[in-house]
Amino acid sequence: MAMTDSPRWLELSLEADAELAEAISEALFPYVEGGVALEQTHRHPLGGEIASRWEDERAEGPIIVRAYLPDDETLAERKRKVEEVLAYLNMVRPTPQPTYRIVAQSDWADAWKASFKPLRIGRRILIRPSWINDVPSDHGADRDLVITLDPGMAFGTGLHPTTQLCAAAMEDYVQAGMRVLDVGSGSGILSILAAKLGAREVVGVDTDDEAVRAGRENVLANGVGDRVTIAHGSHEVAHGVYDLVVVNILAGVIIRMLAEGLASRAPRFIFSGILDAQASDVARAAEAAGLSITEQRAMNDWIGLVCTRRSKDR
Structure with missing residues (x-):
């Protein structure tokens, strides 16, 4: 530098x-x-x-x-x-x-830190900035899944609708014992969430050095280093088959990954980072890759898609 x-x-x-x-x-x-x-x-x-x-x-x-x-x-x-x-x-x-x-x-x-406050997303997820000790105690705090976060310059604070769409869907679809792949892991927020929802193994991948650094630090800060690995690269560096793949990137990148065989990595996918004008393009790419759209969620101008691999393709 x-x-x-x-x-x-x-x-x-x-x-x-x-x-x-x-x-x-x-x-x-x-x-x-x-x-x-x-x-x-x-x-x-x-x-x-x-x-x-x-x-x-x-x-x-x-x-x-x-x-x-x-x-x-x-x-x-x-x-x-x-x-x-x-x-x-x-x-x-x-x-x-x-x-x-x-x-x-x-x-x-x-x-940036001056404007980043504790934030509730989904039903019981509480994002706590690492430099703030006092957090809200309402909404059934004893059930909160608390994620301590210092994203630095990596994407993923929980503020953005794309992250919130993913997090809310993960509350519904992550089950205990799952293997989860987080593509475009950024700050590690969704990888950490997967572990706190009960996943036994989580791999987060990102192509940006700063994101990998921030993600690894946040994983350790949340005490889930035994279950979460953050690696440099895209989905191909994460070997094997997963129970769920979460992808919070740009629509064009999702489409390209689907064309490259991403759909073979799991029976279920959560896609976000999609502007509503791009949702139909991503849906067509998913269907062409052998996936069915089982749910569509919206927040502001952003869309999240939940997809499952068609039974004949499993």
């Missing part, structure tokens, strides 16, 4: 509608660190933006695409590639130019 005492990042952000935001995210994905964040916003009457991922109501307004490039020897080439793919997209459809700003990782983390 350019700074040894506090790593720095070049943050890029731009606004787009849902369909274009998805295309931009997929185009940027190979050149950034920690994945691409899609933040739904609506306009405050007095000006400014409010992140609607904190709210239950349907989002209004544009989606902010946000990503980070490490400020190191790869920065110039990564930025050139980013601007090149955005230029290609602009030939197909007008694409806004990104704005850039340098962010020190320590400053970014401190600002």
Whole structure:
């Protein structure tokens, strides 16, 4: 990194509608660190933006695409590639130019932590930031599945609807003794949840170094290191067959993985990270791969799909 005492990042952000935001995210994905964040916003009457991922109501307004490039020897080439793919997209459809700003990782983390509070998702899941000791005691705290989390720059705080869709579905489908594969594990939140729901073995995989680091630290902090392994790579590095595969990535990546044989890895799948405009494409890819859509869940503009492998394909 350019700074040894506090790593720095070049943050890029731009606004787009849902369909274009998805295309931009997929185009940027190979050149950034920690994945691409899609933040739904609506306009405050007095000006400014409010992140609607904190709210239950349907989002209004544009989606902010946000990503980070490490400020190191790869920065110039990564930025050139980013601007090149955005230029290609602009030939197909007008694409806004990104704005850039340098962010020190320590400053970014401190600002982010100030807004990350204990959060309840699903029926009895409580996400507790690692730096906060006091948590809400309502909603039957004795039954809470508490996940202690410090995601750093890895995706997966529990705030985003895609993570909440996965978590809620996992409450219904993870059973004691299962083997679970978490593809795109990010902070490790869903891998940890699978273990706390009773899975005997969980493998989380992610292609980002920072996500793998954060995921491993969070696994240890939650005392599930005996059942959860976080590995660098995609689903092919996790050997064997699983009882359930959870995939919380971009729609285009899900479609590609299905074409590459992901459907053979388990009898049941939970897919998320899908904007509602992309749900039909993912459903067609799943069906073509031998899966049946057994349930569809929605939150704001996001869709989660539960799929099972058709009996003749088992």
